[in-house]
Amino acid sequence: MSFRPVKRPNSAILDGHRPLLQSLERRGLIRGGLSLGALSLLTGCDMTRPQSVEEALLAISRMNDSVQAWLFDPNKLAPTYPASMVLNPPKFNAYYDVMDVKSVDGSNWRLELAGLIAEKRPWTLPQINALPQQSEIIKHICVEGWDYIGQWSGVLLRTFLERVGADLNAKYVVFKTADDYPSSIDMATALHPQTLLATQYANATLADPFGYPLRLRMSTKLGYKNPKWITAIEVTNTYQDGYWEKLGFPWFAGL
Amino acid sequence: MIQFPQATNGASPGHRMPLARQLTTAVLLFLLQGATVSAQSPTPGGAPPPPGMSLAASAAMRFPQPIQVGDLLQRIVIEPVESQSYLGKLEQIVRQSDGSLAALITLDGFLGFGARLVAVPVDALVLLGNVVEVVAFTPAQLRQLPSVVPGTTTPVSLNEIIKVGLAKPSH
């Protein structure tokens, strides 16, 4: 399904971004027409915003990341709720509408590992489901301002990282996904007692639109930091921008 | 009549007023023009079915999810736009004569008057969190729908599970 702009953009502006467009089209992420506004969202460039102002705001955003890391209490648990308050099905969101969700074949899926991890062999879904399971009913808060209460079950990310011999003193855990939505988080949050590699929602296998077979579920970060359809996990000391950070959103995004 | 204060440094107030009034008007106009709507982003959720596609096919593309009928009742119904305008309330799910499912929605009237009950095919709706959006009909088209006569429809039981499509937020 495509969104056709009323006014065609000046094609000369698109010329400079043709490689990016072709790459995105090849991966089937865009069908049909692309508006200038969508382009600016994808590349983060905006003709009306002076670069110096942008750089100043981003510098302050990075300073705020440090403040947030300082404020983060690794032992503080987010409130939990009764099962009667769980929204089912949960609210769908992505950087594209639901028609463009690409289902993952769970039987052929492997979780790839990379970086500062001792045991890097890929994991199958049954192997992940055999790990100690934990369930939590917590609030998902989106940067847009809405929230809902959901129930997620899976293995603690901490347990998984310990199991694969990850360097828990490294700075970042980075996730890659089937929908090209990278996300990186700080190690302190990765080790938080409510950070799960979730395979289930409301006691049933995650449905396709909600990240099947594996998604990250944190209680202490905004929704956009929780990637769905995870395909790889990397432990590293090198910072990597996530999907929305490339477009100007804050990185730490702590609650 | 407004009595303007006497300027204490000797300058005449009458000389100042036109400028002050101009500035006041400018400030008021600038602020008042803000109350209007709306600006859609380039990738809004909840786009209508492409022309020519059936409602059923378009609903099937939206990864319909199982939901208990009881969880749908009394949900707010909104327009798939950035301003999330209120359309009405979902009162019931009914089975129509051709076997398809429809939602009975009380369409909000103007300032509370003229609320009407209409039947909207479930395939025209999506779930958005805990509200419902109408994606396949514009508000104008909804207002064209005939009123439902109470008692002429067959309600679906509260614990029956039906499937409704999804959409991302519309902004």
Add this chain to the structure above:
Amino acid sequence: MNKRHGATRMSNAIALRQTARPSDKRLHPWSVRIMHWINAVAMLVMITSGWGIYNDDVIIRGLLFSKSLRLGDWAAWSLNWHFAGMWLLASNGLCYLVYGVAKGRFRERLLPIRLRDVIRTVDDTLHFKIDHSDLTTYNAVQKILYIIVILAGIAQVVTGLAIWKPIQFSGLTSLLGGFQSARIIHFAGMAVIVGFLLVHVILALLVPQTLRAMLTGGPRLIPPGQRAQEPLP
């Protein structure tokens, strides 16, 4: 009459009038003026970027702020402006509050508020008697409005923190009724401040001496207890 008594009384009267001199203090000291204008900029940044953030998930269905009014052309940049402006607003606001309490300015300018003064001021305003011949005393309605906007500003910082950190400051967020409740109160606080701004700016433009006073300091203050019958320039 004893001539010497009369002479003493006369010289006493002259002496009294001579001591009834204005102090060196101006209505708005330079520090107050600086903090006022920084606050004006900070508040405008917070309000307009806040409108941009609001648009991303409206609180009042059907109410959307037009693009020309929002700071930050879309969500990411409205957020970045908001999280930058908050430092300016909070630090400048804190300086202003500390100054106001420590220097006694709040007590001097904003208190006391007597009910009969409120009634009289409202009555005057309704009869369009906006008298500002003496800028150095605030009428009762002015005092109330300034107190309201100061409290609203504090409320915005508090509710803002609850929205920003609903887990790390979960006690605060709970106190406010939860995340959505904090959002609604934050929005209401914005409406109060915007309402104040409309009145404040319009009145300042209608009585331009007040605007000039906030730029250059305004009239010199007469020390309390020695106010002359007529206002001094």
